Every structure is written in C-alpha cells, then in structure tokens.
Amino acid sequence: MQRALKRAFSGRSSLRKHRCFSASLLKNNDDILLPKMPPFDYSPPPYNGPSAAEIFQKRREYLSSSMLHSYEKHLNLVDGKMQYLFDEDGRRYLDAFGGIATVSCGHCHPDVVEAIVNQTKRLQHSPVLFLHHAITDFAEALASKLPGDLKVCFFTNSGTEANELAMMIARLYSGNHDIISLRNGYHGNAPGTMGTTALSGWKFNVVQSGVHHALNPDQYRGVFGSDGEKYAKDLQGLIEYGTTGKVAGFIAEAIQGVGGIIELAPGYLPAVYNSIRKAGGLCIADEVQSGFARTGSHFWGFEAHGVAPDIVTMAKGIGNGIPIGAVVTTPEIAQVLTQRSYFNTFGGNPVCTAGGLAVLRVIEREKLQENAFVVGSYLKERLTSLKEKYDIIGDVRGRGLMLGVELVTDRQEKTPAKVETIHFMDQMKENGVLIGKGGFFGNVIRITPPLCFTKEDAGISLLLALNFSSKEA
Incomplete structure (x- = not known):
C-alpha cells in the first residue's frame, strides 16, 4: 500500500483532478496516518456466542438466499451504543448508515x-x-x-x-x-x-x-x-x-x-x-x-x-x-x-x-434536529469540496444527515462506478466506518447515521474517505 501511495503522490498526483480518492494523509516517513476513533466511555461485555462464519453457515442453511448481506468479509455485530457498533471481537465501528436510516436517537439510547x-x-x-x-x-x-x-x-x-x-x-x-x-x-x-x-x-x-x-x-x-x-x-x-x-x-x-x-x-x-x-x-x-x-x-x-x-x-x-x-x-x-x-x-x-x-x-x-442540520451541513460542504478535487464524485446531495454521494467513472456520461462503490464500502468498513449504498445502479454512497453523529465523527469519515482506493490512484 505504501508503494501505491508513493505513486499517488508522484507524477500522477500532479494532475489537477484524480479519478478516485487517493490517500493524502501521510507522516514524514510515508507511513499512512489513519484517524483514530474519538474516546468513548463504553466497552461492550465479552462476546461468547457463535462466530461470523458459524452464523453465516446457518444463515445459508436456514434463511432465504434472497436476503442481502453487506461486505465481502461478513460482519457479525453484537453490541451497539449511540453512534457506534461493536463486532464479535470488540472492535468499534462508526455507524454512518444507522440501520438504513432507522436509528434516530442512537443505538440503545x-x-x-x-x-x-x-x-x-x-x-x-x-x-x-x-x-x-x-x-x-x-x-x-x-x-x-x-x-x-x-x-x-x-x-x-x-x-x-x-x-x-x-x-x-x-x-x-x-x-x-x-x-x-x-x-x-x-x-x-x-x-x-x-x-x-x-x-x-x-x-x-x-x-x-x-x-x-x-x-x-x-x-x-x-x-x-x-x-x-x-x-x-x-x-x-x-x-x-x-x-x-x-x-x-x-x-x-x-x-x-x-x-x-x-x-x-x-x-x-x-x-x-x-x-x-x-x-x-x-x-x-x-x-x-x-x-x-x-x-x-x-x-x-x-x-x-x-x-x-x-x-x-x-x-x-x-x-x-x-x-x-x-x-x-x-x-x-x-x-x-x-x-x-x-x-x-x-x-x-x-x-x-x-x-x-x-x-x-x-x-x-437533545435537539437532534438541530444537530442533524449543523453536522449534516458541515459534512455536505466538505463532501462537495471533495467533488471539486476527485472526478469519481459525480454528485453530492441530500439534506441534514440524509446524504448521498454518487460515484461515476465518467462525469460527462455519468457512467455508474458500480465496482468502485462496493470497493469503497469495503475499504471504509475495514477502516472502521459503516456506510450504505443505493441508487438504481448501486453506485450511490448513502450516509444516514444516527442523529447524535458529531462533527468529529464526520471528520473521521472524511479523513478515511481520503485514504480510499490508493491502488487505483
């Protein structure tokens, strides 16, 4: 990945615009500087249930195969608190999808x-x-x-x-x-x-x-x-x-x-x-x-x-x-x-x-409507600024904490970036942020977090987005 990042910041990075997001957060020694989750006063109890692999096997046997599941590597979520979710290993994720725009106050408020x-x-x-x-x-x-x-x-x-x-x-x-x-x-x-x-x-x-x-x-x-x-x-x-x-x-x-x-x-x-x-x-x-x-x-x-x-x-x-x-x-x-x-x-x-x-x-x-307006406006403004830099972003839209980012491989033709969208979701998940996708072509990033989402949370999401897809940069 570091070699890919060096390429991104060499000749190709001198282009005015990039086809996709590149990693732009580096230390002086070229190590990737990934943002850390903010402190949070909650730790889930130890999980002693079946593993993700075991659950998925039973799901394949006892549930309909028509049921969708996100991510190439299956995620077994076992705990939640406010804007965060925790997997079977106790890893914390920032939930920027809110259970498909469902969690309004925060998980387990x-x-x-x-x-x-x-x-x-x-x-x-x-x-x-x-x-x-x-x-x-x-x-x-x-x-x-x-x-x-x-x-x-x-x-x-x-x-x-x-x-x-x-x-x-x-x-x-x-x-x-x-x-x-x-x-x-x-x-x-x-x-x-x-x-x-x-x-x-x-x-x-x-x-x-x-x-x-x-x-x-x-x-x-x-x-x-x-x-x-x-x-x-x-x-x-x-x-x-x-x-x-x-x-x-x-x-x-x-x-x-x-x-x-x-x-x-x-x-x-x-x-x-x-x-x-x-x-x-x-x-x-x-x-x-x-x-x-x-x-x-x-x-x-x-x-x-x-x-x-x-x-x-x-x-x-x-x-x-x-x-x-x-x-x-x-x-x-x-x-x-x-x-x-x-x-x-x-x-x-x-x-x-x-x-x-x-x-x-x-x-x-808790004035969550006001918070949705303030944080959502900030996040939309920052996403729009990314659009000016990266050609893969075709459109940024929505209101409050109901935002969409449409990814395209060609801005003029508005060609849906389907594969890139799936890859982006996976990369964000691997780095600790959960998002959704939608649109007729499946190329729209859906951002619908719990309404307790903060500017700090939004900033982390944006920083991780900048580290997206260094291989293609």
Missing part, C-alpha cells in the same frame, strides 16, 4: 431502552380492543409534530404496511383506483407497495395493477434537470392520457432513500399536489426515511417543499429500531375505515408506542 423495558415489565402486549395510555400518549405527541388537521393515527408494524394502508385509504376515500408514484421511488415489498415502487431490482413478476409511474424529478440525471414544474407537467399529462382523469392518490418520498438520496426538484411537489387534488386524489407523503428530524432543516421531508399532504406515512426513525410504523391523516379521511372493521393485532402495541414516545422526547430534548 438509555431513555428509549428504559421506556421499552419498563413497559415490558408491566404489560408486554395489549391489542387496541382494550384501553392503554401508551398508544394515546404517543398518538397525541405525534399529532403535535404534524401540520393542520393531520392528527388521526393508525399504527402498523413497518413502512411497507403503512404505505399499503395509506393507499387503501386513498382509494376508499376518493372512490378511484389509480395511484401515481415516481420512477426510482421505493415504498415497500408487499404486492401493493411493490406496484408503487419503480426500481426493477425490487419488483417481482406478480400482479401490480392500477399504478402509473411519473418521470422522476431527479436534479442530477433527470431530463429536465432542476426544473420541477416541467416534471409536474409530465404528471399532469399522465393523469390526462393514462387514467380516466380521476385518481386515488399520489405517493412520493421527499428524498428518495433506496433510490439513491434523490431530493425532488424545487417547485415539483406544490404543482403536483394541485394536479392530484383537482383529479380527486389524495397526496401521500412517504416519510419512512426522511422523517423524524433526519433532514435537519425540518422535522418532515415534505416541509422543505412548502406542501401539506393529506396522509403521512412513517416508520424506521419513529422507533429507533423498534418494529413500528404509522399512518396519520385527518379525521374526515380516517372515517372511511369505519365502513368495515379495520384491525391490526400488533399495531399500537404498548411496548412499541412507549418506545416511540421516548424517541420523540429524546429528539426534542
């Missing part, structure tokens, strides 16, 4: 753990057939974070289930069937949500009817660049030519997570919401990944676009890792479910809702 444990000791399960204060306390607190008359909550077990329910409500309320979603969007893997998902790698050959996919207002790869109103005209044409002229609803993420941290073009959502409502439909904001203060500038992703949805769906950050989701809408719209019996055995479980309330309180008390 003491307040959230205490709320879950205390409720579990008293009553582990009670369906909504009976009264319990945990569900109503959480629903009241959740409603206080939403605008207007969005205050009736339905609790689910996941984001997929929340989006399924939201689409059913839209169809019942409007009396129409057609749903419009965006290309490149992801909304779940059940039959209904799979229909609205528009990423071929996540779709099976099953019946997915009544869904139309509009052009994605992608400011980097989209045909209209950042002109949101032109994309909105495409959707209006879709209503006029692809439907009866009446629709049930429109569902979209304010920032597409699985699709590669795509922030919708400005001006798009206000125009589209207007078109959808004129066509008799409801506007659904999928906040499964962008909600709960992750974007920093706002508590919900849709707020950055100046719109008010009719239905909001949420999961992931709502529970800091607890399996819980929710649909929130207005009393008038919620009334449609009284036409029949709607029931969810585990929706509103007291343990999950007690944990969810604790999450909301931690976000507010």
